[in-house]
Amino acid sequence: MYAVRVFTQPTNMSTKRRKVRRGRPLKTDAAPDMRERILDAAEDHFSRHGFWGVTVREVAQEAKVDTALLHYYFDTKRGLFDAVFERRAEIINKERIESIDAYVKSAGSAISVEGVIDAFLQPILQRAATGDQRWHNYFALIAQVNNTPAWGGETMGRTFDNVIHHLIDALRQALPDVSEEELYWSYHFLSGALTLTLSQTGRIDRLSEGLCKSSDFQAIGRRMAPFIASGFERLCKPQAAKRKKAP
Amino acid sequence: MYAVRVFTQPTNMSTKRRKVRRGRPLKTDAAPDMRERILDAAEDHFSRHGFWGVTVREVAQEAKVDTALLHYYFDTKRGLFDAVFERRAEIINKERIESIDAYVKSAGSAISVEGVIDAFLQPILQRAATGDQRWHNYFALIAQVNNTPAWGGETMGRTFDNVIHHLIDALRQALPDVSEEELYWSYHFLSGALTLTLSQTGRIDRLSEGLCKSSDFQAIGRRMAPFIASGFERLCKPQAAKRKKAP
DNA sequence: TCAATTATTCAGCAGTTGATGAATACTTGC
């Protein structure tokens, strides 16, 4: 028998406990990091069924831990969701900004809309093309949030506005004298096309009777930038297409 | 006191009760049709929070009826959701097919990609532009379903494949010798752009600092067909843009 | 070595969920 210890963990933060892993990992890399396992399980479930379609018990069960551990690390279900959402954001955002910057620098005065958009898309589409299921799940999660009217816009903005403004700045360089309004509407259409692509519903598979596959991100990577860039140019350089004034 | 009546409604269908309103409406148009009121309330809630983010109690409360009445008309929560999804589908599908057919007929051999896409989009965008909140809700609901990986693809297909194939047939006429693969991928991008537009997250409003408004369907209606048509032409007529052979 | 700290599990609560059988109110046809 052990002596009964009363008042365990009295030194924890008073009202809100918070267990952000600080410093080096405590365990060897071989040992399972429960926190990451929980995040993986949550990512998997949230991406498929959204915030309300998932119970903390389901996540805990898949991660093979007790539900109390979820609350230990993330406080609330919403805290867990936010942690999932933010975990990979920094990585992909950094890659996208670097990709855009690298293109702008290398292209110089030969900068093109298609080049900028391709630089923006490639980091995402390449990670999706590797077939890593966890990144697939993460992208599907983004798509879900981006289509959530109630709080999606705010959450997306908080996490991704930096990158988007970076993209739009680069596009402005490629489109002299562009109207801001056309620029933003064009981005809106780009965002929609990308979002549906990432959501992986398999709808295009059925519609095309197997000719196109939602999971074929290489096929998408080859087509998306030309398609979207063409739209940008049509909308943002109307004088060329609409022949308002003869050249 | 009333005499106690035992075994009321013993003549109902044995296992599954089903109350599909058959024949003309029983009440005058002025009297509130509870069934429609429930559908309106459900549409409102489901469009904002998705299937799992809504409780039957919330719907019942907004419709000002007892929850039992929901089950009386629709059996299950899922039955209610499906009824909402299908209620307006027939109307908008009919309008879209007629719009495409009318354009194809009127254009004759001058048929254009932009014309077809515009004919496909206008019925939706016009209904959205009138500002009828119930149609707004319905369109947002479609957007939600279209981005639901678990069962969205199947549900969308069951309801909308007819129209989409009609659209693609018309596009084929406008794009001689088009590759089927490019055609379907192009539709995929169109679908994404439309879906995000309908989901009304307000993200573009914040991103553009008020310059663009998600609710401004007239602005969208003027821009979307040109943008998308341009992408189609780029992808489906590559020889023209990629200068493989000089003309 | 062992006390303090951190990680994990255990057991369970209070509120909510979708659903249902029965009671009551309304409508209709005869």
Add this chain to the structure above:
DNA sequence: GCAAGTATTCATCAACTGCTGAATAATTGA
């Protein structure tokens, strides 16, 4: 006018929900 059918409400259930206090196990630091 009343019996049969239809619409609506009432009261309630069993299962499930997020969450928590306390117990136990593992790790660390001096």
